[in-house]
Amino acid sequence: MLLIIVGTALAWLFGLQSPDAIIASLSDAGFNPPQFHIDSFIEGLPHALPYLASAVPLGLANYVFDLENIESADAACDSYPTRKIMMVNGCASMLGAFMGNPFPVTVYVGHAAYKEMGASIGYTLFNGVIMFFVCLLGLGALLLSLIPGAAIAPILVYIGIVTANQVVRETPKLEVPAIFVCLFPWIGYWALSLFKNTLATAGTNAQEVGIEALAAKGIYYQGMVGLGNGAPLASLLWGCMVVFAINNTPLRAVVAALVAAGLALVGFIHANGVGFAQPESMMFVYSYLMMATLFGVKHFYNLKESASEPVSQPQPITPATKATEAV
Structure with a gap:
């Protein structure tokens, strides 16, 4: 709250907010x-x-976001029933759609940060009541004209820092590399969004500029498209494969790779849109299938190695053995 007050005061002091915007928002x-x-x-x-x-x-x-946020709350020692939460979210989203709301309901990120700030259930309830009355009275535009977005951003940064710290702290040490692997699709998504918005501001797009011309300047647009599209699902599957590889459970990694291949085949990940066996998606499908094959070979190698290990025979129990165990 202090950040919002100070940020808003500074914005008005330096003339970054306009009184005309307040008048326009009242309409x-x-x-x-x-x-x-x-x-x-x-x-x-x-x-x-x-x-x-x-x-x-x-x-x-x-x-996926719902599951991640429920897991984050659980890591902060606050366990909630996953089924009930998902059911409430789904029903609320459907009810909202019947009432003209195009936005789905989700579990909001930052449980660990709010808990560190001392917030409890009353904080969430207060936010819900306030947002209800803001929407009911049409005051959203008024609040945005009074409070600059830059005053709210530090809160989101703080939530991100606390959440990232929680992820690293709660993740088993051997599985920490999976965190950084999961970041790759998100970095691609950020770069792709930034690049698309920049071109849209200039009134053009990558096709008009030319993919080859962009590549000549070190901007590999197709790479950003493949890496960034479907980042939430791709990052989850990449993380699963890394964790399964670290823990030497290749059969599970095979399943994750096959799921990724299926999603790529229908364009849910690594593609600009949904479509079956799109040419730009097939190289990802083949890549995931090769990974599944590699993990499958590792699984059979593990089985062969286990079968070749000598099995220790149980020692016969004698009176002397019983006496030794008793001591």
Whole structure:
């Protein structure tokens, strides 16, 4: 709260906020009670079908985020029933869709950070009540005109630092490399988003500029597309394969690699959109299949090695042995 107050005061002091924005935001204020829009929902279904290509991967990513945040809370010694949380999120998202809300519900990140700040269930309840009244009265634009985004950013940075610290602290030492492997798809996603937004600001795109021209300047656009698209799912699967390899459980790594190959085959990861056996996706499919084969070979090698090890025979129990065990 202190960060928001100081940041807001500095923004107004240095003229970064405009009083005109407050006046303009008041036009959105008013009583806006939630209403059911089932007819609009049904009418909009045909128009929504083309967007399933992005909605389905986003839904899967949202599912992963929920699990990650539940696990984060559990690592902070606060266990919650996963099934109930996922059911509430799903039902709330469906109810919101019938009431005109296009945004799915998810478990918000930062449980460990809020706990370190001394927050408890009352903090979450207070936030929910405040956000309900802000939306009910149409005050969202007013708050954004009063409080600059730069004043809120330090809170998100703090949450990220605490969460990253928790991940490294709670992860077994041998499995720490998996954390950094999981970061690679996210770095690609960040670079891809930044590059696309830059080109869009200039009124162009990568195809118009030319993939080869970009590569000549050291910008490998296709690499960013392959690495960044589907980052939530790709990072999870990469981390699984690394952990399974470290713990010498190659059969599980085979399953993870095959799942990754299946997702790449339908364009959920490493592709610009959903589509079956897209040319740009097939090299990832083949790569995952080769990895699955490699892990499969390691699994059979482990079996062969275990079979060749001599089996120790149990020693016969004699009166002398019993006496020794008793001592």
